[in-house]
Amino acid sequence: xxxxxxxxxxxxxxxxxxxxxxxxxxxxxxxxxxxxxxxxxxxxxxxxxxxxxxxxxxxxxxxxxxxxxxxxxxxxxxxxxxxxxxxxxxxxxxxxxxxxxxxxxxxxxxxxxxxxxxxxxxxxxxxxxxxxxxxxxxxxxxxxxxxxxxxxxxxxxxxxxxxxxxxxxxxxxxxxxxxxxxxxxxxxxxxxxxxxxxxxxxxxxxxxxxxxxxxxxxxxxxxxxxxxxxxxxxxxxxxxxxx
Numbered sequence: 001x002x003x004x005x006x007x008x009x010x011x012x013x014x015x016x017x018x019x020x021x022x023x024x025x026x027x028x029x030x031x032x033x034x035x036x037x038x039x040x041x042x043x044x045x046x047x048x049x050x051x052x053x054x055x056x057x058x059x060x061x062x063x064x065x066x067x068x069x070x071x072x073x074x075x076x077x078x079x080x081x082x083x084x085x086x087x088x089x090x091x092x093x094x095x096x097x098x099x100x101x102x103x104x105x106x107x108x109x110x111x112x113x114x115x116x117x118x119x120x121x122x123x124x125x126x127x128x129x130x131x132x133x134x135x136x137x138x139x140x141x142x143x144x145x146x147x148x149x150x151x152x153x154x155x156x157x158x159x160x161x162x163x164x165x166x167x168x169x170x171x172x173x174x175x176x177x178x179x180x181x182x183x184x185x186x187x188x189x190x191x192x193x194x195x196x197x198x199x200x201x202x203x204x205x206x207x208x209x210x211x212x213x214x215x216x217x218x219x220x221x222x223x224x225x226x227x228x229x230x231x232x233x234x235x236x237x238x239x240x241x242x243x
Contacts, residue, residue: 026234027218031241034083035220035227041082043105047074050128051098058124066122067168068096069195073225077166077193078102080227084191086110086164090149092142092178093168094119095195097128103164104132111135115145115174142170142177150184163190170202179209185230186213192228197221211238 051071054063069077073095081089081103089103089112100112112132117140119125129136139145152161165185170178185192194207207226211219217230220239 074102087161097125142174165192
């Protein structure tokens with residue numbers, strides 16, 4: 001979302017962020033009850049404490065290197081996961097571990113599949129995820145992750161598992177595998193989140209591709225983060241909001 005477009009659409013985005021002008025009941029409920037929900041959740045205190053501990057133990061440069069997400073971002077991912085209740089969280093790149101932790105706090109039965117080829121360099125990320133580490137599987141090759149995720153829909157034991165896919169950042173070499181993963185997610189109606197649209201052209205291109213691949217369902221964006229609900233029974237609608 002360019003700066004001029006942001007200025008031109010500021011009022012309409014603000015208006016829709018409160019649910020006004022959204023005629024789809026499902027989209028209205030998602031905006032009001034998830035994206036713009038201001039009531040506290042049980043995991044908020046733990047997420048705040050973990051992030052505060054990371055801030056106290058690291059420098060700004062270190063937090064930027066590990067990609068630590070903001071507390072509001074972690075809370076948003078928790079609310080989305082709480083709404084869709086995934087049994088498997090698929091994360092491409094880590095948000096300093098705080099994003100994955102937030103989504104896994106929804107259910108003790110959920111697990112995560114995380115693509116991060118440089119996780120050994122980020123000891124603090126592993127520390128953040130220590131409470132749920134036994135539920136996290138690490139990958140350093142996007143193609144292997146995509147293979148394992150696609151197997152979830154065909155394996156007899158995992159046939160009923162529901163995925164939520166989050167893309168934080170992606171390297172050029174992993175881009176084809178991530179595109180494949182997102183296509184699979186749309187085909188299997190997985191809730192998806194694409195982050196960093198304002199900083200990374202690759203992320204913007206991934207999100208644009210997702211919108212083109214979607215033939216049904218709702219999507220929401222503020223130009224920085226985008227959420228897709230590619231559900232076949234919902235009409236194809238895109239909403240620009242303030243989040």
